[in-house]
Amino acid sequence: MLLAQASSESGPSAIVSLFWIALAAMLAPLIARLLRGYVPDVVVLLLCGMAIGPFGLHWADSAGGVDLLAELGLGMLFLLAGYELDPALLRGRSGRVAWSTWVCCLLFALVFVSLSATDADFTTHIAVAIAMTSTALGTLLPIVKQTGELDRPLGRAILAHGAVGELAPVVAMSLLLTSHSVGAASVILLLFLLAAALVGLVPHRILDRVPGFGRLLSELSGGTAQLPVRAVFLLLMILMAVAEVFDLDVVLGAFAAGLILRRLIAAGHPDVGPSLETVGYGVLIPIFFVNSGMGIDIGAVAAKPVLWVVFVVSIAVARGLPVWLSERFVPHGANLDSGRERVQLALYAATGLPIIVAVTQVATAAGLMGQELASTLVASGATTVLLFPMVARVIGSARARVA
Template sequence: MPSIGASLFWIVASAVVAPLLAGLFPRKLVPEVVLLLLAGIIIGPHVLDIAVEGSEIGLLSDLGLGLLFLLAGYEINTAEITGRGGRRALVTWLASLALAFGLVWLLSLAGVTNAGTAVAIALTSTALGTLLPILRDAGALDSRLGKTVLNHGAFGELGPVIAMAVLLGSRGSLASIAVLGLFVVAAVLVAFIPDRLRREGSRIAAIIRAGSETTSQTTVRLTVLLLVTLSVLAMWFGLDAILGAFAAGFILRRATAGGYEVLETKIDGLAFGFLIPIFFVTSGMAIDIEAIASEPGVLVAFVLLILVVRSGPVYVSGRFDRGPGGTDPPFTVRERTQLALYAGTGLPLIVAVTGVAVDSGTMTTAHASALVAAGAITVLLFPLGASLIGSPRDRQADHEPDAVDSQAANDENRGVDT
């Protein structure tokens, strides 16, 4: 068995090689995340077997997952998710959940799958944290399409986490809702702390500002403390740590109203430079190729279900999206397809949901492996498909008058036979 040191070397080496390979592809058609997952599959125990996760690397991976969801929560604009686009995204996610329960119920009657509740929740997830580096590298975060992806991604992460806490909890639904409410109250109380630290003339605030540009790096340390505190708090309440990390991102955004570019740069360096790549590589290492090959039909069924349950409603929703003010043209077919593929991308929450279901004995490990593999396939192929479908130039062309019709009209005015 490979040692922890050797495993960490190969994981970090994969994290270095992935962006170099991604840069060789024109227009960055192959996202770096895809290459990190592929590298994990190759070096993992199911192919070359030169790297294992272990508890030490697992801790780094968990921190990477936490930072991934913290940054996802940080990117969410409260005004956006409470506005027209956010309400539409919420309704779309609820439609996805209802559709998921209906289809999974039919499949359970046919004996195709068990653990219907867990499977239904997993099918409605959107890996916003996974999409962030892809959208950021493509320069699409500030575009209308990017903001819509963020809206759907916010509910595609928060919705399944809440559903998992309520429907898969061991306490029962009512008790789980009460515990979830207590966590929300605790998170709100934590959110008031930054307000007190920011008061003008505060000695503590002055120390924090002075130390932010020294070796103390106080703002980074406070961010990590916020992440760890809320993650541990969530686990203490019997909830998934992902919920705490997501809440930490919301609170960090509130604490840095208007944005704090220096802090964002430092957190990006810590997250995307080290910890998040470890999470993606170790996620790839966990994919069992032999288990997938033993039940290819189940794998294909899960991928198709994700397309129908999550991508389908989002595609339909894009037809009625006219921007925040309701005056923009609806998304084109190309843009709706891109939006649907991005929304259907899921992995971290699928891993979390299947882990809870397997631990409770309601899901077999074979079906859990197939569902996780299906999530990995969406990360491998869906963002790539969205990138191939259209570039920013293509999206602009979709909103411009048809070039052929325009040229024909000009020729007609000049008396040219077209």
């Protein structure tokens, strides 16, 4: 009885928190459907988290293991992002242009942040700049598929810039948002990549040299066993743990797990994609986004609305403008001819949220960023997901009517 009273005084229990999170996860796609898809369910999840979290009604918080489930959701989000990423998009002439464009975005954002926030230290400037130059490819894919652009030149351009816009910030986080020097961080990152390659090589060799193991995975893929899903979860935990041992962000380990998984499945082995999406998008990833919304200080964002708007505009300029310029003036053999399509590409490329959340979490944990700034950045990222694809769709509809 005394324990229950102490729990009620300190805040909601983990079970109560998870009840409200589960309710938010259930309602989010329904609300998004009622709004005809113009408000992505990711934004709805964040808004629900803001409403039920400590800065809102305080019906839920991250205590009691909720934060651990949210971290698993973050891992699943980036595992699926790595799984969906086609490595061919990172190569070739268009891939090289996308990489160089992202580097220009980062430098542009860094200069802008340094000039506008002279009182912050350089590492904080880097954290904000990385957050401003990401692309939420996993969030954009359903939107682009719905508009029918995925198999067109615009869709391929979105995939190229989106792939780099997801991978490059993850690598930059590991190199620049660390207590080590850049040189030491580079060595650590190289060691991690070697470890990840070894981790990926082992199951690949087993599946190639022991065909019976592949058959066993197929036989135990259903019912209560679900062996392939358990194997993927083990792979995710191994690489997240390896990343933590190397003092890197666990996001990098999750992304590497997704890339390895894609290679294993591409070799003709059991397809666990739908099952992973069920576990990820059905359970863990919504917990991550609602928990992220619970960390947004509504009062801090409302107290500085101009800063919020400035961040949204800055993201559009720092990420969208270089993408537009590169598509317009840097030939790579597949440039978009239409001015409207180039504007659409710039808006889609500037749509970022998951990596913004990840960067702010790393930066706040390292003491590089205050909660107020982190809340405003995440709110700005949510605004880009809400606003930029919507404007791009309106431009696309106008282009279709003109055609």
